[in-house]
Amino acid sequence: MHEMALAEGVLQIVEDTVQGQSCSKVVKIWLEIGELSHVEPAAMEFCFEAVVKGSIAEGAALQIDRAPGKAWCHNCGHEVHVASLIAACPLCNGFKLQVTGGEDMRVKEMEVD
Numbered sequence: 001m002h003e004m005a006l007a008e009g010v011l012q013i014v015e016d017t018v019q020g021q022s023c024s025k026v027v028k029i030w031l032e033i034g035e036l037s038h039v040e041p042a043a044m045e046f047c048f049e050a051v052v053k054g055s056i057a058e059g060a061a062l063q064i065d066r067a068p069g070k071a072w073c074h075n076c077g078h079e080v081h082v083a084s085l086i087a088a089c090p091l092c093n094g095f096k097l098q099v100t101g102g103e104d105m106r107v108k109e110m111e112v113d
């Protein structure tokens with residue numbers, strides 16, 4: 001389950017961000033997970049809850065937003081929405097797609113106390 005390592009990465013980002021700030025705890029974290037990122041939101045939630053135990057983010061609510069997968073179609077010249085990396089272009093059914101978005105996971109925002 002690679003979500004465990006990713007959850008640790010998220011916690012690292014959170015800890016780095018709040019370092020030096022006068023906050024006692026992290027209340028909420030907004031996480032954006034791209035549709036094409038191979039990260040399972042449910043697994044991410046589960047792992048996150050496990051890794052934050054004893055940290056400044058213990059008990060923090062995790063809000064997961066999905067970023068749509070986007071690709072540029074070289075066949076018809078449009079930017080299209082794709083739900084998987086092996087999808088065909090929804091406009092022309094071509095396979096010459098270059099992914100342009102939705103492959104990443106990032107911490108969008110957080111609320112501290």
Ligand SMILES: [Zn+2]
Nearest residue numbers: 073076089092
């Ligand atoms: Zn196309």
